[in-house]
Amino acid sequence: MRFLTDQDVWATTVRWLREAGHDVVTVASIGLAEASDADLLRVAHDQRRIFVIRDRDFGALVFAHDFGAGVIYLRMLPSTQNAVHQELERVLQEHSESELKKAFVVVEPGRHRFRKLG
Numbered sequence: 001m002r003f004l005t006d007q008d009v010w011a012t013t014v015r016w017l018r019e020a021g022h023d024v025v026t027v028a029s030i031g032l033a034e035a036s037d038a039d040l041l042r043v044a045h046d047q048r049r050i051f052v053i054r055d056r057d058f059g060a061l062v063f064a065h066d067f068g069a070g071v072i073y074l075r076m077l078p079s080t081q082n083a084v085h086q087e088l089e090r091v092l093q094e095h096s097e098s099e100l101k102k103a104f105v106v107v108e109p110g111r112h113r114f115r116k117l118g
Contacts, residue, residue: 001097003072004049006040007033013052013074016085020092025049045069050100070101070117075108083109 002023005014009026017024025047027033027040035043037058044051050070051058058071072091076084088107095103095114106113 001092001100002047002049004040004044004047004051006051006053006055008054009052009074010054010081012081013085017052020089022092041069041071044071048101050097070103070105072100072105072107075106080109087112 003017003025005017005024005026007027014024014026027035027043030043032040032043037055041051041058043049050072052072052074054074054076056073056075058073072088074084074088084107087110091100091105091107091112091114095105102117104115104117
């Protein structure tokens, strides 16, 4: 799968996704560390990537405006990182890339919520 990770996504998560064989681009690596949230969603959409975040404020933005980009919101702390990665792995196995590109998914230790966009 193809992902764009926000600047607040931990390097260990980026590495975990890459080691699982996914195509991961960080916003910093493409010079967008200072871009607005709306611009980042547009870039994810234009590049056909699923946007991975840790910032809960994106939920309001995604649902208030139809940006057409799928978002995975990771609700994790350092102490829950492994559990969130395990649940993320389950999400990636249960849902296709095309499904995730049309959804807002909240991933927490031991569970996730999947909400279709549009």
